[in-house]
Amino acid sequence: MTTVALVDGSRPTVSRGAKVSASRALTTVVWSPAVAGAHRWPLVVFAPGYRVGPGTYASLCRYWASRGYVVASPSFPLADPAVAGAAVDEGDLSNEPADVRFVVASLLDPAGPAAAVTVSIEADKLAVAGHSDGAEVALAVAQPATPTIRAVIAMAGQPVVPNRLPNPPLLVMQGDHDTINPPGRSRAVYDGAAPPRFLLTLLGGSHLAPFSGGSPWQAVVEAVSVDFLNHYLAGTTTDDTKLVADAAHPGLSSLG
Numbered sequence: 001m002t003t004v005a006l007v008d009g010s011r012p013t014v015s016r017g018a019k020v021s022a023s024r025a026l027t028t029v030v031w032s033p034a035v036a037g038a039h040r041w042p043l044v045v046f047a048p049g050y051r052v053g054p055g056t057y058a059s060l061c062r063y064w065a066s067r068g069y070v071v072a073s074p075s076f077p078l079a080d081p082a083v084a085g086a087a088v089d090e091g092d093l094s095n096e097p098a099d100v101r102f103v104v105a106s107l108l109d110p111a112g113p114a115a116a117v118t119v120s121i122e123a124d125k126l127a128v129a130g131h132s133d134g135a136e137v138a139l140a141v142a143q144p145a146t147p148t149i150r151a152v153i154a155m156a157g158q159p160v161v162p163n164r165l166p167n168p169p170l171l172v173m174q175g176d177h178d179t180i181n182p183p184g185r186s187r188a189v190y191d192g193a194a195p196p197r198f199l200l201t202l203l204g205g206s207h208l209a210p211f212s213g214g215s216p217w218q219a220v221v222e223a224v225s226v227d228f229l230n231h232y233l234a235g236t237t238t239d240d241t242k243l244v245a246d247a248a249h250p251g252l253s254s255l256g
C-alpha cells in the first residue's frame with residue numbers, strides 16, 4: 001500500500017457556496033500486488049461513499065490487489081470527513097466523477113506524481129467501482145464517453161441521469177435489508193443496463209456492512225467481484241461459470 005498526493009489545480013473546492021480551496025486535493029491510497037519483478041496489472045479505481053474514505057473499504061481493496069489488480073481509492077475533498085472536517089458536503093457529488101477521471105489520468109501519467117505506481121499498471125485495462133454515492137460516481141464515469149473503461153462494479157447505488165447506453169460489463173451488488181439505498185434502486189441500475197450485467201443480492205445485508213470487511217457476506221463479495229474482474233477486465237477467464245457458482249449461497253446470496 002502506498003499513498004499518492006494528487007492535486008487538481010484546475011478546479012476549486014466549494015462547500016455550500018463557499019470556496020474552501022482553489023484546488024481539489026485528491027489524496028489516493030493505492031494497493032498493489034506484492035510480486036517481485038517487473039509486471040503490469042489491470043487498474044481498478046474505487047470511489048468511496050459519503051462520510052467515509054478509502055480506509056473503510058481497505059479489506060476489499062487489499063483482496064483485489066492480492067488477486068492481481070492495482071487498486072486506487074481517492075479521498076474526495078468534501079465527502080471524506082477526515083479531510084473535509086466541518087466543510088463536508090454531499091452536494092459535491094456532482095464533482096466527483098471529474099475527480100475520478102483526474103485520478104485515472106494522474107495514475108497513467110509516467111511523468112506525473114504517481115510515476116512509481118504507473119509502471120505497474122496495464123493502461124488499457126481499467127475498471128471503476130464504488131459504494132453508495134461512490135457507486136453513482138463509478139456509473140457516471142463509465143458512460144460511453146469513456147471507452148477505455150472495461151468494467152464497472154456498483155455497490156448499493158442508484159441510477160445516474162442521464163443513463164447512456166451501451167455500458168461496460170456491469171456487476172451490481174446490493175444488500176436486501178439496505179434502508180439507505182433500498183434494493184429497488186440497485187435493481188433499477190441493473191434493469192437500465194445492457195448485458196453483460198449481473199445483480200448479486202446479499203440476503204440480510206445492510207448498506208455498508210457487506211462491503212467493509214468482517215461480515216458474513218465478505219467471502220461472497222470478494223469471490224464474485226474477482227470472478228467478474230478476471231473475466232471482463234483481466235481476461236484471465238473466458239466465461240461466467242465460476243461467478244455463477246460463487247454467487248450461489250442459499251440464505252446468504254443470490255444472482256439475478
